[in-house]
Amino acid sequence: MNTKTFKQISKKDVSLAGGKGASLGEMTKAKIPVPPGFIILVRAFDKFLEETDLVAEIASQIKQINFKDINSVDRASNVIRDLMSDTEVGEELKDIFLKEFKELNCKYVAVRSSATAEDSSIASWAGELETYLNTDENNLIENIKKCWSSLFTPRALFYAFEKGVITQAGQKKIRAKTCKKLAHCYPVAVAVVVQKMVQSEISGICFTVHPVTQDRDQMVIEAGYGLGEAIVGGKITPDTYVISKKDWVIIDTNISDQEMMIIRQGNGIKETKVPESKQSKQKLSNKQIIQLAKLCQKIEEHYKKPQDIEFAIENNKLYITQSRPITTL
Numbered sequence: 001m002n003t004k005t006f007k008q009i010s011k012k013d014v015s016l017a018g019g020k021g022a023s024l025g026e027m028t029k030a031k032i033p034v035p036p037g038f039i040i041l042v043r044a045f046d047k048f049l050e051e052t053d054l055v056a057e058i059a060s061q062i063k064q065i066n067f068k069d070i071n072s073v074d075r076a077s078n079v080i081r082d083l084m085s086d087t088e089v090g091e092e093l094k095d096i097f098l099k100e101f102k103e104l105n106c107k108y109v110a111v112r113s114s115a116t117a118e119d120s121s122i123a124s125w126a127g128e129l130e131t132y133l134n135t136d137e138n139n140l141i142e143n144i145k146k147c148w149s150s151l152f153t154p155r156a157l158f159y160a161f162e163k164g165v166i167t168q169a170g171q172k173k174i175r176a177k178t179c180k181k182l183a184h185c186y187p188v189a190v191a192v193v194v195q196k197m198v199q200s201e202i203s204g205i206c207f208t209v210h211p212v213t214q215d216r217d218q219m220v221i222e223a224g225y226g227l228g229e230a231i232v233g234g235k236i237t238p239d240t241y242v243i244s245k246k247d248w249v250i251i252d253t254n255i256s257d258q259e260m261m262i263i264r265q266g267n268g269i270k271e272t273k274v275p276e277s278k279q280s281k282q283k284l285s286n287k288q289i290i291q292l293a294k295l296c297q298k299i300e301e302h303y304k305k306p307q308d309i310e311f312a313i314e315n316n317k318l319y320i321t322q323s324r325p326i327t328t329l
Contacts, residue, residue: 002044002093003100006037016041018114018191023323030302032295035319037109037195038100042116044093045148045189049182052087058152059179062186063171067161070154077154084149089141101140101194108134108197108264113147116189128156129190133227134197134264147192160188198319199264200312202283203228204238206296207326209306214329216306218251219243219293223283225274226261228310228321235271236260239283243293250289255282292318299323
């Protein structure tokens with residue numbers, strides 16, 4: 001099996017679905033409002049590499065990297081990504097992916113990388129790999145390949161080296177010509193999450209423990225207009241709300257003027273102006289803040305550890321699009 005729906009995945013399946021995929025499956029099982037989707041499992045990534053004989057080429061490039069030389073990392077990354085971009089996905093895998101896409105019965109999906117090492121207690125790969133929003137049937141396969149190849153961006157390669165996934169001693173042992181499996185040269189793989197796209201009017205992040213004071217009796221919500229990439233990418237200053245988890249009282253509200261938001265444009269996104277009448281308004285109502293806070297508390301209790309949660313609101317309906325452990329506490 002090369003794909004599974006969220007309903008078929010749990011938090012125990014990180015090795016198959018990556019951290020992000022396993023979390024979305026786990027939350028779906030727990031009846032958290034997660035947009036529907038499916039996961040292209042790690043075995044499909046392995047199948048693509050092995051069917052196309054790309055593993056030896058990748059191993060050869062990794063073996064040659066000198067991590068003290070940024071140009072060396074960039075060069076290897078470019079070669080690997082170009083090779084993967086130029087290589088066709090087999091018809092069997094293509095048919096499976098397109099069939100699953102059609103069963104979602106939506107025009108646009110978000111295609112997100114989900115590394116097998118992601119959100120582990122050792123290292124968090126969140127943010128190291130790529131996401132493609134507003135993907136349709138025509139560019140689905142291309143964006144899946146881009147997510148696979150984002151395992152080899154310069155940033156991801158450096159991160160792997162910093163976390164000891166790649167070591168100089170390990171590089172010396174690589175025998176590129178006889179390398180048949182990616183794990184022989186790079187013991188991280190990537191699954192891909194394909195999820196119904198939420199065209200959010202408001203989106204943001206919730207930390208179920210105060211990220212600055214580390215007060216476990218408080219949670220912090222950040223919210224802004226449009227798609228969440230504006231907040232995640234640091235393009236806007238969001239509203240910030242601090243909530244007491246003891247009595248569900250909003251302790252502090254900091255409203256930020258927002259002049260720009262990110263919305264869908266075709267198969268991509270664009271920056272657009274927020275209407276002047278909304279720029280200085282509070283993004284979430286007090287009722288929405290408490291509703292979201294209680295839902296995020298439920299997620300924290302389910303995982304039994306503090307969470308960093310992404311949310312989106314479309315047509316007044318609240319969705320959770322991601323949850324991962326807070327790794328900085």
